[in-house]
Amino acid sequence: MIVSGSASQGLASALAAELGEELARVEYESFPDGERIVRVPPVEGRAVVVASTVDDAAHVELLQLQDAVREAGAESVITVLPYMGYARQDEAFEPGEPVSARAMARAVSTGTDAVYTVNVHEPAVCEFFDAPATNxxxxxxxxxxxxxxxxxxxxLAPDASALPLAESVRDAYGPGDADFFEKIRHSGTDVEITPSETDVSxxxxxxxxxxxxxxxxxxEAIGLLDEPSRVFVACVHPLLAANARTKLAKAGVDDVVATDTIERAVSEASAAPxxxxxxGRE
Known part of the structure; x- marks a missing residue:
């Protein structure tokens, strides 16, 4: 049975169709004091909990869903984290700070037999889970x-480390070149970008x-491009916080396409397959 977090209902539905499994009808409510509660139907056999942890409330909801499916009779639990919040905090950047990705991974591990992340920002984060984890x-x-x-x-990738992502999309599309911008991060807010050497005119x-x-x-990177014909942005996780979509449009982006790991208007592709x-390989 596929059990969805409130932020991942579209992806959970698509995954149920891909796996040929039943999609549970889950109820999400809050008490007057703000505490959350979820309700799931009876579960036989395996439960696949699909929940992007887009905010702190979603983290709590995920832990409740894991516990709820066990209470409902699940013999095993698989947790799918389409988008894992706090994954970019994979180390303590200053003395006294937590390794937040590790803390979240340990909490999620207590209620599951296996974890699947989708293009987690730092693949090494999977090592933080106490349960087997696959990216x-x-x-x-x-x-x-x-x-x-x-x-x-x-x-084009925004830096050298993301070049495999650009190559992956290029290979799936067919023709085309793949390259990356040079990016030097001087601080959390100070980033120097230089254009790629590939002629994009x-x-x-x-x-x-x-x-x-x-x-x-x-x-900023797109603004460095020398007279391209059209510009598209493709990303797995469309957080698009605040006025991000407007910034991209003003920079000359013709369209943004993304997957449904975070369900937005631009989520035209699905991570479900x-x-x-x-x-299915397990």
Whole structure:
């Protein structure tokens, strides 16, 4: 049975269809004091809990869902974290700070037999889970909603570490070059970006990243491009906080495409096939 967190209902529905399993009807409520409560139907056999932890409330809801399915009769629990909040806090940056990704992973591990993340920002985060954890790559599916008529496309990553993501989308799409911007981070807010060496003049450009949060760094990078034909942004996790979408539009982005790990208007691709394939291999 597929059991969805309130922030992942579309992806959970798609995963149920991919796996040919029943989708549970889950109730989400809050008490007058603000505490949350979930209710799930009886479960036989395996429960697959699908919940993006987009905020602190979603973390609490996930832990409740894991406990609820056990109470409802689940013999085993698989937890799918399409988007794992706090995953970018994978180390203590200052003395006395927590390794937040580790703390969250340990909490999630207490209620599950296995974990699946989707393009977690730092793959090493999977080592923080006490349960077996697998990181699933959904980037090939970002090619699906891209226009079929891209003109001599260039797939660009925001830095060298993200180049495999750009190459993955390029390979799934077909023709095109892959390259990356040079990025030097001087501090948490001070980032120096230089354009790639690939000539993008009169060519369609697809900028690929795992997460678009505020859109500031990506907008700056796009502004460095030399007269591209069209510019598209493709990302797995469309956080798009505050006015990120507006920043990208003002930077000259023609369209943004993303998966449904975080369900937004731009979620035109689904991570469900990649997750279903990974679960099916076990």
């Amino acid at each position: 699933v790559d959904a980037t090939p599916h970002l090619a699906d909603p891209l226009p079929e008529d891209l003109r001599d496309p260039v797939f 009169a060519r369609d450009v697809v900028v690929v990243d795992d997460i678009v949060a505020t859109g500031s760094t990506m907008s 990649a997750v279903a394939e990974a679960i």
